[in-house]
Structures are given as C-alpha cells and as structure tokens.
Amino acid sequence: MTGQCAGIAGWNRAVIRTNTGIEDRGVDIIVDTDVLVIGGGGAACRAAIASHEAGARTTVVLKGKFGRSGATVAPGMGVAWQAADACSSGEDSPEVHFANIIDAGLGMADPRLARILAYEVLERMEELERWGLQFVPDPQGINPHYTGYSCFGDQPRAHGILNSGHGHAGDIVVVLRRQMQARGISVQEDIFVTDLVVEDGQCVGALALGPDGQVVLYRAGAVVLAAGGARQVFPHEKERPLVDTTGDGYAMALRAGAELTNMEYTQFMLHAVPPFPVTVPGSHWALFPKLRNRYGEDALQPYLPAGLGVEEVLYERTLHYPFSSRDSSKWLDIAFAREISEGRGTDEGGLYVDFSAVDMGAFKPSRPQHLPSDPDVQVALPQCPVQVRPAAHAVNGGVRIDERAASTVPGLFAAGEVAAGPHGADRLGGGMVTNCQVFGARAGRFAAEYALGSGRRSPSPDGLAFGLSRLGKYGGGQKETGDVLAALQEATATKLMVLRSGKGLKTLVARIQELTSDWLPAIAVHDVQALRRAIEVDNSLCTAELMAHAALMRCESRGSHFREDYPLLDDNNWRVNILLFQRDGRLNQITGTLG
Numbered sequence: 009m010t011g012q013c014a015g016i017a018g019w020n021r022a023v024i025r026t027n028t029g030i031e032d033r034g035v036d037i038i039v040d041t042d043v044l045v046i047g048g049g050g051a052a053c054r055a056a057i058a059s060h061e062a063g064a065r066t067t068v069v070l071k072g073k074f075g076r077s078g079a080t081v082a083p084g085m086g087v088a089w090q091a092a093d094a095c096s097s098g099e100d101s102p103e104v105h106f107a108n109i110i111d112a113g114l115g116m117a118d119p120r121l122a123r124i125l126a127y128e129v130l131e132r133m134e135e136l137e138r139w140g141l142q143f144v145p146d147p148q149g150i151n152p153h154y155t156g157y158s159c160f161g162d163q164p165r166a167h168g169i170l171n172s173g174h175g176h177a178g179d180i181v182v183v184l185r186r187q188m189q190a191r192g193i194s195v196q197e198d199i200f201v202t203d204l205v206v207e208d209g210q211c212v213g214a215l216a217l218g219p220d221g222q223v224v225l226y227r228a229g230a231v232v233l234a235a236g237g238a239r240q241v242f243p244h245e246k247e248r249p250l251v252d253t254t255g256d257g258y259a260m261a262l263r264a265g266a267e268l269t270n271m272e273y274t275q276f277m278l279h280a281v282p283p284f285p286v287t288v289p290g291s292h293w294a295l296f297p298k299l300r301n302r303y304g305e306d307a308l309q310p311y312l313p314a315g316l317g318v319e320e321v322l323y324e325r326t327l328h329y330p331f332s333s334r335d336s337s338k339w340l341d342i343a344f345a346r347e348i349s350e351g352r353g354t355d356e357g358g359l360y361v362d363f364s365a366v367d368m369g370a371f372k373p374s375r376p377q378h379l380p381s382d383p384d385v386q387v388a389l390p391q392c393p394v395q396v397r398p399a400a401h402a403v404n405g406g407v408r409i410d411e412r413a414a415s416t417v418p419g420l421f422a423a424g425e426v427a428a429g430p431h432g433a434d435r436l437g438g439g440m441v442t443n444c445q446v447f448g449a450r451a452g453r454f455a456a457e458y459a460l461g462s463g464r465r466s467p468s469p470d471g472l473a474f475g476l477s478r479l480g481k482y483g484g485g486q487k488e489t490g491d492v493l494a495a496l497q498e499a500t501a502t503k504l505m506v507l508r509s510g511k512g513l514k515t516l517v518a519r520i521q522e523l524t525s526d527w528l529p530a531i532a533v534h535d536v537q538a539l540r541r542a543i544e545v546d547n548s549l550c551t552a553e554l555m556a557h558a559a560l561m562r563c564e565s566r567g568s569h570f571r572e573d574y575p576l577l578d579d580n581n582w583r584v585n586i587l588l589f590q591r592d593g594r595l596n597q598i599t600g601t602l603g
Contacts, residue, residue, distance in 0.1 A: 113432020433567025
C-alpha cells in the first residue's frame with residue numbers, strides 16, 4: 009500500500025508522496041511539513057496557531073478525535089485560570105503571581121519560565137476572550153469576571169472558566185479549533201505517533217501508524233511535542249471515561265535523547281466514587297466529616313501525631329485539592345493510603361466520608377473558591393457515607409524546556425503537561441491550563457522560526473531503523489495489554505501513589521523491568537488497534553520507571569513527593585532538580601538546577 013492514504017480523512021494529498029527507496033524498509037507514506045505538532049489539546053492547538061501565524065506550514069496529528077482526545081477535554085468541572093489582572097485583589101500583580109508560583113514549587117520550578125507564565129498569561133487571556141472564550145462573570149457586576157482562590161494560591165486571582173460540556177478546561181479547545189479552521193491548519197486524526205526521528209542529534213520528524221495500519225513518516229523542520237500526561241500509569245477510575253494520556257510524550261522524548269526533570273512530582277487527588285460529584289468532599293472538608301474504614305472505624309485519628317487535631321488537618325485540605333507533604337493535611341492522604349494498602353478500604357478502593365453528624369446549613373468555605381457559590385442555595389450533602397478514593401491527576405514534570413519551549417534536542421519543542429519547568433513540587437490550581445496557552449504559543453512560534461531557518465532534513469534509512477524496529481517487538485505470545493497494564497497499576501497503587509519508600513520503589517522498579525522484559529514481548533497483536541495499545545502500555549511502563557527512579561533518588565519529602573523513610577523536606581541536600589536522560593540505551597540520573 010505504498011503511497012496510499014485511504015481512510016485518512018482530511019489529509020493534504022499535495023504533501024503525500026511515495027517514498028522511493030524507503031518503502032521497502034517499512035514506510036508506506038511520507039508527509040512533509042515545516043512544523044509537526046503532536047497532540048490535540050490546549051497546548052497543541054495554541055502551538056499550531058502560533059506556528060501558522062509565524063509563516064510555517066503546520067500539521068497537527070493526534071491519536072484520537074479532535075475535541076475528544078486528551079486531558080484538556082477530559083470530563084470535569086471548569087477549571088481555574090490564574091491571572092493577576094484587574095479582577096484580582098489590589099495586592100496582586102504579575103510579580104506577586106510569579107512569587108506564588110515559585111513558593112508553590114518549593115524550589116523546583118524554573119524561575120525564568122515561572123516569570124514568563126505570570127506575565128504572558130494576561131495576553132493569552134485577553135486573546136482567548138477575543139476569540140470567544142467565556143469566563144465566569146462577577147455576580148456583583150463590579151469586575152468583568154469573578155475571581156477566587158485555587159490550590160496553593162495566596163491571592164484571589166483564579167478566574168473560573170465556563171464549561172458548557174466540553175471538558176475539564178471548559179471551551180478552550182472549541183475556541184482554538186475555530187481559530188485553526190479559519191486559518192486552514194491541517195489536522196489529521198487517528199494518527200498514533202510511535203517515535204520521534206532524530207538524525208545527527210537533531211529532531212527531523214516522527215514515525216506514526218495511520219488508522220488502517222499505514223506506517224507514516226512525517227518529515228519536519230521542527231516538532232512540537234504536546235502529547236499530554238500519563239494518568240494511565242496509575243489505577244483507572246472505572247466509572248469515569250478512560251483518559252488517553254498514556255505517557256507517550258515522555259517515553260518518546262527520552263528515546264530521542266531529551267532531558268526530563270521533576271518526574272517525581274505527580275498530583276494525587278481524593279475523588280468521590282460516583283454517583284457523588286468530584287466536588288464532594290473538596291471544600292466540604294470544612295464541615296469536618298468523619299473518615300471511616302470498611303469496618304466503620306475512625307480512619308484518620310490513629311495516624312495523627314500528638315497535639316494535631318482532626319479539624320486542623322481537614323481545614324488545611326480545603327486550601328488545596330491535591331496531596332502535598334508541605335502541611336498537616338498530608339495526614340489525611342496518608343491515612344487513605346495506609347488503610348487501603350492494609351486491606352481496610354472499601355470494595356471500590358476507598359474509604360467512607362460520613363457527613364451524617366454535621367450541620368448541613370453551617371457550611372462556610374475556608375475561602376472563596378474559583379467558582380462562585382449561590383448564597384441562596386442550601387448545601388445538600390448525602391446522609392449516607394460517601395466513598396472517596398485516591399486518584400492520579402496530573403504530572404508536574406516532563407521534558408526540560410527553555411524560554412523558547414525548546415528541549416535539549418535541537419528541533420524538538422514541548423508544551424503542556426508533557427513539558428517541565430513552569431511548575432515544581434506543587435503548582436497553583438489551574439496553572440497547567442494557563443501553562444498550555446503561554447508555552448503552547450511560545451513553542452509554536454519558536455518551532456516555526458527554527459524550521460524556517462534550518463529547513464527540512466530527510467532522515468536516512470539508518471535513522472529510521474530504530475523506530476521501525478520497535479513496531480515489530482510485540483506480538484510474541486498470548487498476553488493481553490490489559491493484563492500488563494493491570495499489573496503495572498497494581499504496583500504503582502501501593503508503591504508510587506502518596507506513600508513511597510526506598511524499599512517499595514526498588515520493588516516497583518524491579519516489577520516494571522520484569523513487565524517490560526517478560527510480559528510486554530508476549531502481548532498478542534492481532535490488528536493495528538492492538539499494536540497501538542501495546543505501544544501505549546510500553547510508554548506507560550517507561551514513564552512509570554522514570555517516576556520511580558526519580559522518587560527513589562530523592563531522599564526527602566517535598567510537595568507531592570512523600571518518602572516515609574525521609575519524611576522531612578531537606579533544602580541543604582535536595583534543593584536541586586533531578587535530570588533524567590538516556591544515552592546508549594542506558595538511563596542516566598544527575599542533579600542540576602533549572603534556570
């Protein structure tokens with residue numbers, strides 16, 4: 009099927025050509041472009057617009073359907089948008105916002121990138137509004153928008169984004185998609201990128217699988233990696249739609265020779281088991297409900313140090329939804345992890361939060377949230393216990409980038425959750441959404457500048473050999489991808505979520521290596537979808553191992569990283585970033601300082 013593009017809707021046939029001399033090595037189709045953007049969420053869309061505006065021919069590829077793929081459009085309430093504009097308090101400013109990002113990062117954020125984020129978010133916000141994005145209006149009509157507090161924020165600068173049913177980040181992708189369509193930017197769906205192509209140390213494109221199994225070579229002057237996070241590394245919440253963030257970007261960047269950093273920092277939330285919404289408990293910890301295990305026993309008090317009260321712990325937890333070792337609220341998440349790991353959790357893998365003894369009408373949030381509440385609506389919480397369990401949310405680390413969103417591999421740029429630097433050990437609530445827009449725009453602009461300045465290079469057959477060989481490494485047995493994934497998630501649930509220790513992390517690394525060397529090659533691959541899933545699981549295993557190695561190396565507790573055997577923050581020895589990179593097939597770990 010050399011040179012065919014059947015079944016690939018929306019392709020620009022003018023840039024598809026038969027690859028004479030390479031097709032016998034396994035490539036079916038070549039697509040030429042100036043800038044290749046990998047991903048379909050907020051960062052990818054904004055990068056594509058910026059690249060196009062800079063004069064580069066831009067091609068966007070994503071492994072799912074546009075508007076339905078990635079964390080940006082994952083189910084959830086409208087998120088916060090942190091911006092120190094005229095709607096926030098008179099004490100706020102971009103410089104105060106910058107300082108807040110640094111404080112939340114506990115020394116792990118790149119100050120250059122944090123300052124860019126705090127200042128340029130205002131321009132991106134104005135732009136999105138001009139394009140049609142709606143923020144929650146001020147109910148009192150004093151300011152254009154309502155603002156409140158969000159996780160780790162010290163000023164009420166968090167603007168709520170209206171969500172009309174398009175996912176976690178509201179209508180951002182919808183708005184950006186209209187802009188992309190108006191510009192005629194090429195978007196190719198159901199294209200699963202398997203590897204970046206590197207020639208003489210420079211990223212010159214990517215290999216991918218088309219929807220009908222075609223092996224596609226994208227030749228590009230520059231590549232923007234905006235492939236999202238890695239929620240699949242951790243146990244999936246069966247009641248919620250499967251999120252297709254499988255660690256692809258981290259694994260591909262590592263194989264391409266890029267440096268990654270802050271991979272030990274993953275956010276973990278406490279989610280209610282449906283039918284109760286994700287906002288229970290959330291700010292409702294301020295009602296001081298009882299936490300009970302499957303036997304009805306108090307599941308929190310036994311874990312608290314002497315002199316620390318339950319109410320203090322629960323109150324602190326209303327100030328940030330993700331787990332952090334930075335304050336006393338950590339004992340709530342530790343209690344969850346310990347009770348569940350020792351078999352006292354519910355059948356759904358959680359604990360019971362009991363509101364039956366609280367005064368439902370006495371609810372008063374610890375501080376105004378980023379979405380306004382209606383004072384005339386009576387708070388209604390269930391009289392029966394709510395099941396709540398830990399869940400993975402987002403990765404604060406990823407591909408190391410500079411101010412141009414350039415990675416350490418020439419020609420490779422990164423933005424969004426796959427990139428590291430603007431955030432650290434903790435991050436401000438909604439900071440990932442603003443990060444996607446600020447650094448998505450920078451990645452697209454500077455990728456276009458790089459591509460138009462350096463031109464496109466054609467990879468040699470030898471340069472494609474590694475990526476092509478990986479496509480044939482699966483299919484040697486009868487194992488299902490679900491079996492391998494379940495085994496990985498079972499291990500990360502007890503060794504990498506919240507409670508970490510040297511012994512547990514070493515056990516986890518050994519388990520991942522066993523799954524990679526013994527289970528992965530035995531996966532049954534009977535069609536292109538099975539091959540895609542096998543590669544995704546391979547990427548998840550690689551990403552989990554990166555996280556485990558970084559967590560094992562960091563012998564302290566800092567933000568979302570908590571070590572039972574090193575429970576204290578240690579600025580004397582560990583106020584440094586851990587850098588991960590691969591050379592000659594071996595993983596290297598060194599320490600350094602971002603910025």
